[in-house]
Amino acid sequence: MHLADKKLEPIWDKVRHEVRLERDDALALFETDDLLGVGRMADHAKTRREGDRVYFVINRHITPTNLCVLSCSFCGFARKPGQAGAYEHTIEDMVAMVKDETREVHIVGGHHPDWPFEYYERMIEAIHQAHPDVQIKAFTAAEIDYFWRRWKIEPREALTRLKAAGLRSMPGGGAEIFSARLAKLLKYTGKADPERWCEIHGIAHSLGIKTNATMLYGHVERLDERVDHMVRLREQQDRSGGFVTFVPLAYQEAATRLVPRQTPPADSLRTIAIGRLMLDNFAHVEAYWVTLGEETASVALHFGADDVNGTLEDERIQHLSGAKTPAGVAREQLFRMIRDAGKIPVERDALYNVVKVWN
Numbered sequence: 001m002h003l004a005d006k007k008l009e010p011i012w013d014k015v016r017h018e019v020r021l022e023r024d025d026a027l028a029l030f031e032t033d034d035l036l037g038v039g040r041m042a043d044h045a046k047t048r049r050e051g052d053r054v055y056f057v058i059n060r061h062i063t064p065t066n067l068c069v070l071s072c073s074f075c076g077f078a079r080k081p082g083q084a085g086a087y088e089h090t091i092e093d094m095v096a097m098v099k100d101e102t103r104e105v106h107i108v109g110g111h112h113p114d115w116p117f118e119y120y121e122r123m124i125e126a127i128h129q130a131h132p133d134v135q136i137k138a139f140t141a142a143e144i145d146y147f148w149r150r151w152k153i154e155p156r157e158a159l160t161r162l163k164a165a166g167l168r169s170m171p172g173g174g175a176e177i178f179s180a181r182l183a184k185l186l187k188y189t190g191k192a193d194p195e196r197w198c199e200i201h202g203i204a205h206s207l208g209i210k211t212n213a214t215m216l217y218g219h220v221e222r223l224d225e226r227v228d229h230m231v232r233l234r235e236q237q238d239r240s241g242g243f244v245t246f247v248p249l250a251y252q253e254a255a256t257r258l259v260p261r262q263t264p265p266a267d268s269l270r271t272i273a274i275g276r277l278m279l280d281n282f283a284h285v286e287a288y289w290v291t292l293g294e295e296t297a298s299v300a301l302h303f304g305a306d307d308v309n310g311t312l313e314d315e316r317i318q319h320l321s322g323a324k325t326p327a328g329v330a331r332e333q334l335f336r337m338i339r340d341a342g343k344i345p346v347e348r349d350a351l352y353n354v355v356k357v358w359n
């Protein structure tokens with residue numbers, strides 16, 4: 001491979017010989033002007049694993065409430081009781097949101113001030129009983145930690161009970177950026193810190209619950225903090241092995257104005273590519289079209305991503321934070337994103353079992 005930046009050649013040697021990259025390699029990948037070189041290396045790593053396959057799922061986002069006891073400064077979603085726009089769904093509402101063709105339900109919400117743990121348990125149980133074939137992916141590690149902070153339910157007990165109720169996997173949110181500096185600056189100190197977030201994912205993995213991992217980037221974090229985040233995820237994966245997908249989340253500037261502009265597509269493409277190259281023990285890296293936009297998500301399929309998430313139907317967290325993409329898309333739009341990149345759409349379930357290859 002011809003690389004415009006010769007400093008990348010030792011990294012390319014490692015990539016093609018499947019040698020693990022180090023922190024300094026990741027920083028060099030963030031700092032080089034040779035974005036296309038970074039992308040081609042990531043594409044090589046992705047293609048070696050998955051060929052031209054790109055995954056998607058017919059899913060439904062359910063956000064039970066936006067009431068939250070915390071006030072993270074990057075969040076445009078949360079509301080306080082009585083505030084305009086605050087809402088709470090009933091369990092019946094949530095059961096009714098799931099359609100027959102849905103394969104995955106993704107449930108994430110605010111840290112509600114009063115809902116007891118049993119409410120969440122009943123929520124999962126009711127959805128599972130009404131739709132036993134739908135896989136339920138629910139509650140970030142931050143929410144599981146909150147069940148401990150608020151109700152003194154230990155994560156192992158919470159996850160064991162939720163699994164018995166029908167939980168199948170966990171999303172990767174609440175990780176933000178693993179940095180004590182940013183936790184203080186962005187006021188998310190009341191939330192699971194990196195050690196706790198990783199501990200909870202480790203517990204989930206030990207219980208046979210697969211999980212994802214996110215990274216919120218494009219705000220006021222430094223590049224070395226992004227690298228540190230990825231290294232910590234990789235180390236946790238070495239320990240517990242249950243992460244499935246890395247999901248980089250581009251910060252949406254509109255609602256909270258933490259920074260005056262949306263991070264540019266080139267930064268997202270580079271971050272996705274470096275995620276693919278650094279997280280050699282993660283099976284999948286996602287181009288989350290909601291925060292990227294459909295066009296950038298499609299291009300990201302040449303930068304190491306092998307998944308575009310799904311139809312979502314009603315995404316709220318990023319949209320209340322200013323995302324300009326639609327709140328959901330039809331299967332045909334996902335096909336377009338994937339086929340525009342010259343890739344093959346593969347419909348999956350929540351656990352990456354192949355439902356259908358759409359040649």
Ligand code: SF4
Binds near residue numbers: 078
């Ligand atoms: S990011 Fe999550 S925990 Fe923080 S304020 Fe928003 S909903 Fe609450």
